[in-house]
Amino acid sequence: MLKDRFVTHADLKEAAAIERRRQYEESRKKRIFNAKQRLYGQDHQALEKQIHEKQEAKQSQNEQERKWNAEFCRRNEVINAKEREKGLEKKRQLNDLHFYRCQYQKKEDSRDYDLIDPKTRNEVARTADNDARLGISSAQVFAGEDILIHERKRLQKQQLKAWLEQQMKEKRQAEADRNEADIILQKTMNSRDQLALEMANMERNNAQRMQYAVLNYNKKLANEQNWKRQLAKKHEDEDNKAEIYNMITSDILTENPDVAQSRMGLHRKIAFEYRGMNAEELEHFKREQCKQIEERKKRETEEKLKEQMWDQMDMNITRACMLKKSEQEEKNKKNTIILNEENVRLAQNQKSQNTYIDKVLYANECTEKFFDQFNTTSR
Known part of the structure; x- marks a missing residue:
């Protein structure tokens, strides 16, 4: 019979530690057995970019x-x-x-107050038709005996008119107060909007003035640069005209032969002032030129002979190389035949050895149980 076991704090702590180690082992196995994550890892730059984007969005x-x-x-x-x-x-x-009710709608001013007035309730003596003490139940005033009906109606109309005028006056005053409050509120809102508009206009005007100042400065700078360019062009045109005049009147274009003679000797000439040779110098130049042509033909004949000798030597060397190559190819063919025969023999030996290993030496096969015992933990 099993006995009940009491779970203590130490047991709970140990169970939590075991569960924590198991979860850590599972997460570690996922990291270790994931070849892509193990080799390349995570893209920290992309993660940081995502975190930064989330922070900005937040x-x-x-x-x-x-x-x-x-x-x-x-x-x-x-x-x-x-x-x-x-x-x-x-x-x-x-x-x-x-206040109106207390001032104009008192209880004693009501039409039926005489019925409940404690002072005149028990008085029945009639002194006149308009006696205030006579009520409806006095049995002394009857219909048709009201001689002051017109005066009474006139007074009632005047009283009603006064009441209506007072109500209209109070209503107009209340309406005026409400309108004044609305006007004050609207003025406050308008003043605030006007202040914001003035500030915006001030900023726009300041920006426009700044742009206008920059534009004027740029225009002045452009005008100054144009003036400098025109002045430089004017100086350049004057220099060009002076140079053209100097060139036209110079000894180079006039071809003055005296300027080419050097002071260092009769047969010495100034190179940049020289304009050509005389007849004797031309004759001497032609004789030297013919002499140089003959020497050049002689050198070309000698070079052709040398080239023919080098071509003959190249042909002899090429023929010897071809013979050597043929001998090497024959030798390579014989070596290839020998190597093929050796490879066939080795292949037969390896085939027989593999047959012996597969059929005799390692006849047993590995089952799935053998491979399942690997990679069960991350340690």
Whole structure:
């Protein structure tokens, strides 16, 4: 019979440690047995780029939420201000209504107050038709006996007209107060918008003035550069004209033969002033030229003889190399035949040896159980 076992804190701690080691071993096996990850690893640069993009997106989202919250708070403040204004207006209307009722709608001014007036309830003596003490239940005033009906109706109309005029005046005053409050609020909002517009216009004007100053400076600089270019072109044209005049009037173009004679001797000439040879010099030059032609033909004949000798020597060397190559090819053929025969013999020996190993020496085969005992852990 099995006995109950009490689980202690040490048992729970040991079980947690075993589970932690098992999970670590499983994660390590995934890393070790994954050849691609083991050889190449992870792209840390791409991961850092993704982290940076997530942080930027999070910052952008936080900034957007902050702006929305600020806008929400501002609108709530405007709504609360409107609600407070409405509450104050409603409270003021209620106070005005209460004051009006207390001032113009008293209980003793009501039409039936004489029925509940404790002072005149028990008085029935009639002194006149308009006696204030006579009520409906006095049995002293009857229909058709009201001689002051017109005066009474006139007074009632005047009283009703006064009440209506007072109500209209109070309503107009309340409407004027509301309009004034709306005007003040609108002026406040307009002043704020006007201030923002003025600031924007100021910034735009400053930018325009800056652009205008930069444009003027660039125009001045361009004009100065154009003036310098024109001045330089003018100087260059003057220099070119002076140079052309000097060249035209120089001894080079006029071909003055006296300027070519050197002061160092009669047969010495100035090279950059020299313009040609005389008849004797030309004759001497032609004789030397013919002499050089004959010498060059002689050198060409000697070079042709040398080339023929070198060609004959090249042909002899080529013939000897071809003979040597033929002998080497014959020798290589014989060696190839011998090597093929040796390879055939070795192949037969290896085939018989493999047959002996597969059929006799290693007759047993490896099952899946043999291979399953490898790579079971990461250690």
